[in-house]
Amino acid sequence: MKNLLFPIGVNGVVFLVWLLLLAKDRKKGMLAVRTGWETIWSMLPFILIIIGLIGIGSSFVNPESIARYLGDQAGIKGFLFVSLFSSLLQIPGIIAFPIAAKLYESGAAVSAVAVFACASTMASIFTFPLEMKYLGRKFPVIRIGLTYILCVVVGLGTGVIVHLLK
Amino acid sequence: MKHTTKKKSSRKFFPLIIFCLFAVVLFFFYPDKLAPSIASSWESLSQFALIFPAIILLMGIFTVMVTPRVIEKNFGKNTGFYGALKALALGSLMSTGPFYLSFPMAKNLLSKGARVSAVMIFVSAWNGVGVIAEIVELHFMGIVFTATRFIMTSTLILVLGYAAEYLFFEGKSKK
Numbered sequence: 183m184k185n186l187l188f189p190i191g192v193n194g195v196v197f198l199v200w201l202l203l204l205a206k207d208r209k210k211g212m213l214a215v216r217t218g219w220e221t222i223w224s225m226l227p228f229i230l231i232i233i234g235l236i237g238i239g240s241s242f243v244n245p246e247s248i249a250r251y252l253g254d255q256a257g258i259k260g261f262l263f264v265s266l267f268s269s270l271l272q273i274p275g276i277i278a279f280p281i282a283a284k285l286y287e288s289g290a291a292v293s294a295v296a297v298f299a300c301a302s303t304m305a306s307i308f309t310f311p312l313e314m315k316y317l318g319r320k321f322p323v324i325r326i327g328l329t330y331i332l333c334v335v336v337g338l339g340t341g342v343i344v345h346l347l348k
Numbered sequence: 349m350k351h352t353t354k355k356k357s358s359r360k361f362f363p364l365i366i367f368c369l370f371a372v373v374l375f376f377f378y379p380d381k382l383a384p385s386i387a388s389s390w391e392s393l394s395q396f397a398l399i400f401p402a403i404i405l406l407m408g409i410f411t412v413m414v415t416p417r418v419i420e421k422n423f424g425k426n427t428g429f430y431g432a433l434k435a436l437a438l439g440s441l442m443s444t445g446p447f448y449l450s451f452p453m454a455k456n457l458l459s460k461g462a463r464v465s466a467v468m469i470f471v472s473a474w475n476g477v478g479v480i481a482e483i484v485e486l487h488f489m490g491i492v493f494t495a496t497r498f499i500m501t502s503t504l505i506l507v508l509g510y511a512a513e514y515l516f517f518e519g520k521s522k523k
Contacts, residue, residue, distance in 0.1 A: 186398070188486065188487055189398035189399050189402075189487060192399055192402045192483055192487070193398075193399065193401050193402045195402075196401075196402040196405045196406050196409075197401070197402075197405065199405075199409060200405045200408075200409060203409060203412075203413075210412050210413075213408070213412050214405065214408030214409045214411070214412045214413075215404075215405065215408050216408065217407070217408045217411045217412060218403075218404040218405055218406070218407040218408025218409070218411065219404055219408070221404075221407045221408070221411065222400075222403065222404050222407065224360060227360050227361050227363055227364040228363070229396070230364055230367075231363060231364055231367045233389050233392050233393050233396070234367060234371060234389055235367075236388060236389060236392050237384075237385035237386060237387075237388040237389030237390075237392070238371065238374065238381075238385050238389075240384070240385070240388040241381045241384040241385040241388060242378075242381060242385075272447050272448075272475065274447065274481070275475075275478055275480070275481025275482075275484060275485065276403060276480060276481055276484045278481075279481070279484045279485045279487075279488040279489060280392050280395070280396060280484075280488055282485075282488065282489060283392075283395075283488040283489060284388075284392065286489070292493065295489075295493075296493070296496075296497050299485070299489075299497065300476065300497070300501060303447075303475050303476055303481065304472060304475045304476040306447070309448060312448055312451060313448075313451050315451075316451040316452050316454070316455040317451060317454060317455055317458070320516060321454075321464075321468075321516070324468075324512045324515050324516060325468060325471065325472070325512060328508045328511055328512055328515075329472065329508065332472075332501070332504045332505070332508055335500070335504060336497060336500045336501050336504060339496075339500050340493065340496045340497045340500060343496045343500075344492055344493055344496055347492055347496075348492070
């Protein structure tokens with residue numbers, strides 16, 4: 183197990199915050215546990231599917247091909263492919279990052295991983311109709327368009343900066 | 349009431365059952381891939397389990413404390429850079445539940461007179477730099493990656509907000 187310090191710290195701090203809430207307002211504290219559990223419970227099937235897919239993906243797709251298509255030597259083509267592909271569907275951050283970590287471990291470039299993390303959580307072309315229903319046509323067009331540009335910039339920027347820092 | 353929730357939760361697990369069937373068929377034809385798949389999934393799962401208690405508690409705490417009412421009250425008529433920063437902070441605290449909840453909420457805020465830039469920033473921060481997601485990112489990706497991406501994303505979300513507002517009213521201001 184690598185890096186146990188962080189999870190222990192986070193769990194400890196969050197637990198302390200929860201204890202404070204419980205001490206201040208018993209009802210709210212108990213409600214927090216229940217709603218938190220309900221939220222996670224409703225996401226659990228998808229979390230498990232993603233974890234299953236990570237396992238299947240990593241045993242069927244060998245690291246060499248990930249490195250070839252999404253690694254540093256893949257260049258801008260791999261980067262653009264990831265950016266477009268991950269803009270299609272919006273997935274919650276807590277599910278996106280385990281996938282991002284696996285891609286990174288398998289040899290994908292930092293910029294590709296960063297653009298995946300950004301675009302998969304923020305841009306969502308498939309839910310455009312739903313967004314339009316609430317906010318009209320203009321809002322989602324501008325939002326998704328600008329978000330895509332943001333993701334490309336963040337992806338490239340993170341790639342460069344992480345490369346320089348290492 | 350109880351009956352409906354029960355029905356709903358069993359429907360939620362339907363995709364998982366389909367996925368399991370798919371996996372059974374897949375490993376029937378590729379039995380040699382079973383062990384490495386399970387090993388890899390197990391590694392991800394155990395990584396995830398380490399921060400699971402914190403995620404559950406934080407989601408609950410944020411859902412209870414940062415209600416739509418709190419958001420509305422704090423959004424107010426705040427304009428200027430301070431308002432934009434506030435929208436960013438509120439959005440990142442809203443990292444609970446499915447993301448598509450952000451659309452009706454954005455509509456509601458707009459109809460209450462919030463600025464387009466603030467609402468754009470709010471929706472983007474909700475999905476892009478949520479506190480809970482950042483904790484997961486820190487756990488899985490490490491400090492260098494997370495800090496770099498976080499700083500760049502939140503700065504650019506502020507820029508995005510103003511750019512979006514400009515584009516949004518561009519057609520109207522030209523008479």
